């Protein structure tokens with residue numbers, strides 16, 4: 001049971017994603033680590049069916065996202081919590097998401113408790129801080145009780161207490177058997193929770209292995225700089 005990317009390629013003018021391959025299994029947190037502009041979000045957009053790769057495949061338990069009947073039941077995601085439409089309330093947004101995804105709305109109050117946002121259930125999304133939007137994004141990602149989570153820079157905007165809370169929640173979600181792909185350019189964010197790390201630099205996977213293997217090279221930071229593509233050093 002896993003997410004499998006095989007030889008994923010994409011080309012924009014001035015940037016190429018080349019042969020990106022890695023797996024995320026249930027019950028593990030995989031840190032997807034790379035500097036700004038390395039190709040992390042592009043890879044995640046391809047995985048989530050938002051764009052088609054020029055070559056290669058991104059499969060979730062054997063099926064591309066775009067061909068899944070009810071993808072939110074299998075894979076939840078936070079790509080950019082900023083975009084969530086501001087006019088509706090927190091509950092209205094989650095209701096809309098549940099209807100759009102064919103999901104059960106009865107879990108919404110429980111999820112709002114889980115992400116510590118129940119007190120803001122009736123607040124307009126436009127009045128939420130970025131950290132609160134990240135929590136709302138996570139509630140949305142969990143709405144379908146998915147086996148996988150794909151999170152792009154989910155700690156943006158969270159305060160230190162929020163970061164600690166988020167890490168604990170990620171570990172709990174992993175221990176429940178979910179597979180989590182956590183994309184970030186922040187080393188400490190990844191080293192605090194990841195079981196495995198995939199490093200990407202200038203559009204290519206430059207290293208992958210268990211966190212302990214990387215730390216055995218000195219520190220994740222040493223490994224990160226060692227695995228940067230020459231252009232990015």
Ligand SMILES: Nc1ncnc2c1ncn2[C@@H]1O[C@H](COP(=O)(O)OP(=O)(O)OP(=O)(O)O)[C@@H](O)[C@H]1O
Pocket residue numbers: 012013014015034035036037038039040041042043184185
């Ligand atoms: N739709 C697009 N058209 C053209 N270029 C794009 C497009 N999307 C991304 N790029 C370029 O592709 C490169 C990789 O971008 P991407 O957003 O995947 O990087 P990232 O690793 O997520 O970076 P960050 O950590 O800054 O979010 C960048 O140079 C970006 O400008």
